[in-house]
Amino acid sequence: MSDYLARLNPEQRLAVETLDGPLLVLAGAGTGKTRVLTTRFAHILLTKRAWPSQVLAVTFTNKAAREMRERIAAMLGGPAEGLWLGTFHALGARMLRRHAALAGLEPGFSILDTDDQLRLLKPLMQEAGLDLHRFPPQALMARIQRWKDRGLTPARVTPADDDPDFVQGHARALYAAYQQRLAAVNAADFGDLLLHATEILRNHPDVLAEYHRLIRYILVDEYQDTNLVQYLWLRLLAQAHRNICCVGDDDQSIYSWRGAEVENILRFEQDFPGARIVRLEANYRSTAPILAAAASLISHNEGRLGKTLRPARPGAEGEADGEKVSVIGLHDSDEEARMVGLRIEALRTAGHSLAEIAILVRASFQTRPFEERLIAWAIPYRVVGGLRFYERAEIRDAVAYLRATLRPGDDLAFERILNVPKRGLGDAALRRLREKARADEVPLAAVTDALAGRTKEAFSALLAGFARWREILRRDGSVLCLRAILEESGYAEMLEKDRSPEAPGRIENLKELGRALAEFETLEGFLDHVSLVMENDENAAGDRVSLMTLHAAKGLEFDTVFLPGWEDGLFPHQRALEEGGTKSLEEERRLAYVGLTRARSRAIVSHVANRRFYSGWQSAFPSRFISELPEDAVEHSGSALLERETALKSPPVFANVFSSPVRFPLVRDAREERAAPIAVGARVFHQKFGYGTVTGSEADRLVVDFESGTKRLLSSFVDPA
DNA sequence: CGTCGTCTTATTTTT
DNA sequence: TAAGACGACG
Numbered sequence: 001m002s003d004y005l006a007r008l009n010p011e012q013r014l015a016v017e018t019l020d021g022p023l024l025v026l027a028g029a030g031t032g033k034t035r036v037l038t039t040r041f042a043h044i045l046l047t048k049r050a051w052p053s054q055v056l057a058v059t060f061t062n063k064a065a066r067e068m069r070e071r072i073a074a075m076l077g078g079p080a081e082g083l084w085l086g087t088f089h090a091l092g093a094r095m096l097r098r099h100a101a102l103a104g105l106e107p108g109f110s111i112l113d114t115d116d117q118l119r120l121l122k123p124l125m126q127e128a129g130l131d132l133h134r135f136p137p138q139a140l141m142a143r144i145q146r147w148k149d150r151g152l153t154p155a156r157v158t159p160a161d162d163d164p165d166f167v168q169g170h171a172r173a174l175y176a177a178y179q180q181r182l183a184a185v186n187a188a189d190f191g192d193l194l195l196h197a198t199e200i201l202r203n204h205p206d207v208l209a210e211y212h213r214l215i216r217y218i219l220v221d222e223y224q225d226t227n228l229v230q231y232l233w234l235r236l237l238a239q240a241h242r243n244i245c246c247v248g249d250d251d252q253s254i255y256s257w258r259g260a261e262v263e264n265i266l267r268f269e270q271d272f273p274g275a276r277i278v279r280l281e282a283n284y285r286s287t288a289p290i291l292a293a294a295a296s297l298i299s300h301n302e303g304r305l306g307k308t309l310r311p312a313r314p315g316a317e318g319e320a321d322g323e324k325v326s327v328i329g330l331h332d333s334d335e336e337a338r339m340v341g342l343r344i345e346a347l348r349t350a351g352h353s354l355a356e357i358a359i360l361v362r363a364s365f366q367t368r369p370f371e372e373r374l375i376a377w378a379i380p381y382r383v384v385g386g387l388r389f390y391e392r393a394e395i396r397d398a399v400a401y402l403r404a405t406l407r408p409g410d411d412l413a414f415e416r417i418l419n420v421p422k423r424g425l426g427d428a429a430l431r432r433l434r435e436k437a438r439a440d441e442v443p444l445a446a447v448t449d450a451l452a453g454r455t456k457e458a459f460s461a462l463l464a465g466f467a468r469w470r471e472i473l474r475r476d477g478s479v480l481c482l483r484a485i486l487e488e489s490g491y492a493e494m495l496e497k498d499r500s501p502e503a504p505g506r507i508e509n510l511k512e513l514g515r516a517l518a519e520f521e522t523l524e525g526f527l528d529h530v531s532l533v534m535e536n537d538e539n540a541a542g543d544r545v546s547l548m549t550l551h552a553a554k555g556l557e558f559d560t561v562f563l564p565g566w567e568d569g570l571f572p573h574q575r576a577l578e579e580g581g582t583k584s585l586e587e588e589r590r591l592a593y594v595g596l597t598r599a600r601s602r603a604i605v606s607h608v609a610n611r612r613f614y615s616g617w618q619s620a621f622p623s624r625f626i627s628e629l630p631e632d633a634v635e636h637s638g639s640a641l642l643e644r645e646t647a648l649k650s651p652p653v654f655a656n657v658f659s660s661p662v663r664f665p666l667v668r669d670a671r672e673e674r675a676a677p678i679a680v681g682a683r684v685f686h687q688k689f690g691y692g693t694v695t696g697s698e699a700d701r702l703v704v705d706f707e708s709g710t711k712r713l714l715s716s717f718v719d720p721a
Numbered sequence: 722c723g724t725c726g727t728c729t730t731a732t733t734t735t736t
Numbered sequence: 737t738a739a740g741a742c743g744a745c746g
Contacts, residue, residue: 060736089736190736257734363733385735426722455722532736551734573733591734614731614737 002046004039004075008032009312015245015278016040019049022238022272024223024265025247028309029294029597030285030557033247037219038068040245042075050216056084056237057219058091058230062533064221064555065090084215088230090532092193095200097528102204103188103196108524110187110403111531113396116412117141117189124177128170135167144175148191149259151198151229154179185411194229201236212240222554223248223268227259235271244272250305251298254551254591256583266305282312285557287322289633290603294596296630301586313600325596325603327626329638332610332617333565337369339606339638340562341377344545347560354380356559358546360595362571366564367547369612374545384548390534394495394506398513399530401485402478405469406523409443418444421494423462429455465489478523482514550595561599566592566607566623592625605629606638 005013015025015036027033041057044050059065065086073080084091093111100107112120121144122137143166147157154176162172182188188196201208218238220226223246226234238244246268253262269275283291288311295309330336344357359370367383374381389395397420403413418433419425429451436450437443445466451459465488473481486492495507516534520526546558565571572588596603607622682694696703 062736087736193736254734255736258736365732388735422723424722428722549734570733575733587734612737 004042008035008039009282011278011280011282012036012039015247015280016043018245018276018278019044019047019217020243022242022268022275023245024268024272024275024277025245025280026277026305026307027247027249027280028283028307029249029252029594030283031280031309032282032284033221033249033280034064034067034071034555036280037221037247038071038075041068041072041219044217045076052080053082053084054214054216055219056091056215056217057221058086058088058234059221060087060225061555062087062090068221087532088226088233089190089193092197092233093188093528093532095197096188096193099200099204099207102200102207103192104183105188105196106186108186108407110185110407110410110413111193111528112182112187112189112412113390113531114141115396115416116187119412119415120181120185120187121174121178124174124181125167128167128174130167130170140167140171140174143171144178145191146259147175148195149227149229151195151232153195153199186407186409187412191229194233198229198233198236201233208236209240211237216241216243218244220244220246221248222252224250224253224262224265225255225260226264227261228264231261231264231271238272242272249307251301251307251590252554252594254554254587254594256587266303279307281307281309283309284312284314285600286313286597287311287601289322289324290596290599290601292633293325293603293629294593296633297589297596297625297628298593300628301589302582323602324633324635325605325629327566327629327634327636327638328604328606329622329636330606330608332608333366333369333612334373336564336606336608337373340370340564340604341373341379343562343604344374344379345377348379352559354543354545357562358548358553358556358558358560358598359562359564360548360550360553360598362550362565362573362591364549366570370547370564374547379545380542381545381547384546385552388534389509389512390530392506392509394509395513395530397491398482398486398510399527401469401489401491402482402523403527404445405466405473405481405485406527408445408466408470411437411444414444417489418462421490423490424454424458425462429459433459462489473523478520478526479514479518481523482517486510550591553598554594557598557600559600560602561595561604563592563595563603563605564607565611566605566626567611567620568623569618569620570611571623572625589625589628592623 005016008016009032012032012035015023016039019040025033025036027036037057041055044055045052057068059068069080069083069085072083072085084094086094096103096105096109097107100109118137118141121141122132125132125135125137125140147161150161152161154172157172157175162169167174182192201211215237218234220234225248234244234246246265248265250262250265253260253265256262264271269277286294291309291311298304328339330339340359344354347357348354359367361367361370371381371383390399397417400413400416403410404417407413415430418430432450433444433447436447440447445463465485468488469481469485472484492507492510495503495510498506516529517523517526520529546556569577571592572585576584576588605626607620607626609619610617611620680694680696692704694703695705
């Protein structure tokens with residue numbers, strides 16, 4: 001028997017070897033899901049049931065796709081080429097490029113980012129006479145996205161899907177107009193990639209048949225996070241041979257806000273009659289207390305498919321059941337950050353690798369106090385999934401230049417860089433260009449005789465530039481073209497002159513863009529890569545603490561996981577409590593479950609009594625999730641311990657906590673306590689200025705002598721030394 | 722047309 | 737608080 005099969009446990013093996021017919025693998029956290037998927041893929045190939053190009057494997061993130069590709073390559077003993085392996089969006093794009101005409105697009109269509117989308121939508125809303133203050137374009141955009149998530153083209157949107165009160169009942173008409181504009185500028189937004197692809201399969205049986213011939217096996221990762229279009233797309237592709245294997249965990253469904261429908265996984269058996277279900281329940285990752293905590297927490301959700309994780313970690317028994325989950329109450333977020341920093345230091349001293357430590361937060365703004373603390377103590381860290389590489393302004397600018405060079409009709413790209421760097425083509429010039437372009441029915445870059453004087457010259461110079469860059473692109477390739485653009489457009493000069501601290505980083509980013517560009521044969525391929533895949537992996541290497549949102553942590557694991565900010569109103573989030581009812585609360589709980597199950601050996605949950613909120617402070621109660629953890633797997637400690645106990649017994653008035661400035665008497669205010677002991681003559685510590693001596697005070701301000709000089713600052717910025 | 726200052730407003734989660 | 741929008745001035 002093949003040794004790759006021998007390495008699996010019986011349930012995993014069943015999941016790998018059940019090749020014919022629909023199969024749902026319910027894989028709990030840490031049960032070897034990725035291993036099953038990749039082994040299954042390799043098994044299909046090694047048993048010669050299909051060629052690599054006949055298997056379609058879909059993941060949610062690029063990271064997962066990359067990891068799968070690497071693992072498969074390792075199992076096959078060579079690079080895995082020609083696979084249909086990627087994210088839903090990447091595969092959708094690939095499909096759409098092949099059949100662009102069927103969606104009313106040219107094959108070289110652009111993929112828009114959110115800026116472009118709004119720039120397209122805004123004027124349409126204005127034309128409809130909508131007040132953009134009362135109806136934010138983002139809100140309508142979100143509505144359109146949700147429709148796309150559900151596979152609804154404008155024609156398919158029924159009055160039942162529409163809300164007559166929203167944007168004065170214009171939503172559907174604006175959606176149709178928006179789609180027309182997209183086609184007019186030969187562009188697709190993110191949602192279109194799957195919507196168009198699915199629509200093509202629905203409307204063109206010949207194309208569908210082609211894919212049925214082409215693709216024999218389908219593998220789907222994170223099935224619990226698929227939305228309706230993704231489901232429709234998969235079902236269409238799978239309907240001929242029905243060899244579809246979906247792997248997922250309903251307890252880890254955390255993307256409903258993005259249109260994901262847990263129902264997809266819950267009704268798999270009805271969708272694919274005769275489907276088999278395999279449950280993976282042996283958890284190889286976490287200690288018994290962590291699993292007990294996670295299990296107890298998630299048991300408060302209803303409507304689960306039901307799985308019981310059992311500890312199977314090698315040596316789990318030998319480690320005396322492992323450390324209990326720590327729950328620590330603290331006074332405020334700064335203290336929380338200090339606690340985490342101290343513990344990280346202690347772990348480091350004890351020989352733990354920083355790469356095995358993660359801080360997982362609910363919302364991205366929470367990362368700040370931790371970053372400040374880690375910087376102050378010189379603990380290397382990385383923020384995972386923050387600003388993506390492609391989302392940085394300079395990258396978008398450079399890409400817009402490339403897009404406008406490659407596609408003279410790409411008005412959105414052209415508009416973006418028209419006056420970047422400043423060349424005297426401001427709002428007024430743009431307005432005139434737009435009017436003329438509209439009247440003459442030509443792209444912006446083809447407008448003539450719309451401007452006069454200086455602006456005219458600047459515009460001609462820019463057009464001459466593009467003509468030159470197009471020539472360079474054709475003759476010398478994209479890398480030299482990019483270099484010419486940056487030099488000749490004045491963009492490089494603009495950055496060099498920029499004395500702000502970010503400027504050097506921006507220049508670095510552009511160099512990185514050039515390096516990435518060099519790896520692509522065509523500019524078209526590169527542009528797709530950039531909008532679909534490109535990630536920010538600087539800092540990826542090295543021994544660093546990982547700092548990220550809970551959402552970004554799915555699929556990862558660490559020895560030690562810090563879970564700060566478990567307070568009602570923050571986690572579960574206020575909006576989940578106010579809107580969406582039980583469903584949202586359950587999703588928050590699944591998020592907590594995901595967080596806990598990232599930990600192999602240690603999980604440290606913390607909550608604070610006072611959290612920074614805009615400029616002021618708000619008191620907060622411990623998260624209700626904390627009381628859902630089993631007492632015997634948890635150890636409580638911390639300076640806010642008493643408050644926690646009182647708070648948990650108090651009536652549930654949580655909804656008011658964040659929206660009103662009420663201070664609950666049972667929660668001590670960290671400010672008052674801190675402010676008192678700092679008197680004239682006291683030694684204090686400041687994050688930036690270091691140690692100093694207080695020489696005076698007035699109201700809430702202190703006068704402090706630092707080595708670098710005397711400062712007047714808010715007492716809240718210094719700590720007693 | 723561009724710059725500077727004031728004012729507002731926002732904090733979920735992202736392919 | 738802090739970043740972004742917007743309006744008044746040069």
